[in-house]
Amino acid sequence: MRNGKNPHSQKPAQVRTVNFRENVKSPAQAETDRLDILINKATGLAPGKASVATSPYTASRQNLRIIPMGGIEEVGENMTVLEYGDDLIVIDMGLAFPDDTMPGIDYIIPDTKWLEENRRRIRGVIITHGHLDHIGAVPYILPKLGDPPVYTMPLTAGFIKKRLEEFGLLGRSRINILNKDDAIALGNFKIRFFRINHSIPDSVGLCITTPVGQIVYVTDWKFDHTPADGKPTEFDKIAKFGAEGVLLLMSDSTNSIKPGYCISEREIGLTIDRTFSDIxxxxxxxxxxxxxxxxxxxxxxxxxxxxxxxxxxxxxxxxxxxxxxxxxxxxxxxxxxxxxxxxxxxxxxxxxxxxxxxxxxxxxxxxxxxxxxxxxxxxxxxxxxxxxxxxxxxxxxxxxxxxxxxxxxxxxxYNKVLDIHTSGHAHQEELKLMIALVKPKFFMPIHGEHHMIVTHADLAKGMGIPENRIFALDNGQILEMNSAREAKVVEDPKVSSGYVFIDGLGIGDVGEVVIRDRQVMAKDGMFVVIMTLDRRSGRLVNQPDIISRGFIYMKGNDDLIREVKHEVRKLVESKGKEKLEPNWVYLRNIVRDEIGEYLYQKTERRPMILPVVIEV
Ligand SMILES: [Zn+2]
The missing domain is CATH 3.40.50.10710 (Metallo-hydrolase/oxidoreductase)
Incomplete structure (x- = not known):
């Protein structure tokens, strides 16, 4: 662990699960009143003593900040942070898989440097469902944040625990198993859950009550009226949150380019049945x-x-x-x-x-x-x-x-032959129904490539949400909302928004330079020039040696190799004359540049040149 401190020594989160059904309020009631009651009821604080009032931070800290750490410019590594006053909550900790430009990389996880610096403010981590792009980074990130408590549904908890066990981390983490009808209060945030359909059981959407308004957060969902497990989406809860008033809806964009509705899992069951009977x-x-x-x-x-x-x-x-x-x-x-x-x-x-x-x-x-x-x-x-x-x-x-x-x-x-698979992500008509039920003031499409997010934004526009209330964020951007229910996009250079490569046991030790080297070697191979030099005179003791891998065959390219050796010899001799003291770093740089250029002239390829100096 990076910090030697006891991971459990941080300030305990104010948490108590409460049954929320008793707290249904009329939609006409002012949202702030309701918030006071909800937060105070959930935290057990006296009215007016919620941490909003006692926060030691400056005015800007009284804004709610939505900080995407990943998942808005790509499919994968989903992680979002909500900040208000002194409190932070984290939603999901996913990983992404590398693409062709990242040779040798196993996984990608969000860069959590800023979060690590602010770890004492983290009140809890909420996980929406058990897919790897939402739980995969838990073993990498949770210990770096001082093992804050995790809250999730039973099956998701089962999958997280298995993953932590594989990393030998199960004993130190605090996984709290919730019921979908529970409500929890984490500092200034109060979270209620609703069941949604997805391609894994126990997926939930969140209704997060904050001092500036309510947020409905639904990543990875679809509506399925006949799911295989007989547990459809809790439309009643979503409609109720909508009636209470929702400031911001954040919703899944994965299938925003697909018209109509997703096929029900029950249909797939029928196809499986038919197929099994025929084969x-x-x-x-x-x-x-x-x-x-x-x-x-x-x-x-x-x-x-x-x-x-x-x-x-x-x-x-x-x-x-x-x-x-x-x-x-x-x-x-x-x-x-x-x-x-x-x-x-x-x-x-x-x-x-x-x-x-x-x-x-x-x-x-x-x-x-x-x-x-x-x-x-x-x-x-x-x-x-x-x-x-x-x-x-x-x-x-x-x-x-x-x-x-x-x-x-x-x-x-396979799927093109027969409907043997259905997606876990809502198509356009479902996305529209969600917006219609939630009736948010602001809308933020999440979870998808940028073009999917923009298409989702267009759907919302088509439903009458004004363009200036829709926020399609880029990585590094933050959505800020204040108590006057205004929203704006800001940037905060302190908040890291990049990603970290995982390669074998290394977390973050492979950076862009290593990736670039790997790309060069994968594309044009490498070319090693070994020069054995006299320590005092700086002269070549014998012929330079050449090793080529993935660039050219040494055999069959005798002429080129001979010419290169000749060029190296010329370079060493001329530089030896310039410099009184032998300077190997300088010599290596010269050989790299000149031989690189020479090989490009002859082959139009740019292998990685590795000059090696052996002193004798
Ligand atoms: Zn998922």
Missing amino acids: KGRIIFANFSTNIARIQQVFDAAAKYNRKVIVTGRSLVNNIEIALSLGYLKIQPKVIIKSEQAKKFPDNQIVILTTGSQGEEAAGLARIARGDHKTVKIKKGDTAIISASPIPGNERAIAVVMSNLTRLGAHVI
């Missing part, structure tokens, strides 16, 4: 390991058509265990079997449930497709079902997996 051979079913509803529907169809299920893939096994233990998944007895038992059953009684629906190289499906899976070998008559749509960037990897599967003789079913 004669083995079924290999790949989907997201967190999509518990989909997993449930596979088990249901398997039981109905008398098939046994073999589960392969670590994350799938872990998540099924967690969901089973918490009652989010119900599996009929004797449906799951071990792979060794498969021999006892004919092919038409087998389902192999696997990870790898995104074509990930190390996951189950890709290994099956390459023929190097330990227990599953594809044979003619197998059907592979890929129940997912590609996350942008993964299309190529998935296509390779599908081609390999067909080469081995399998029939492949």
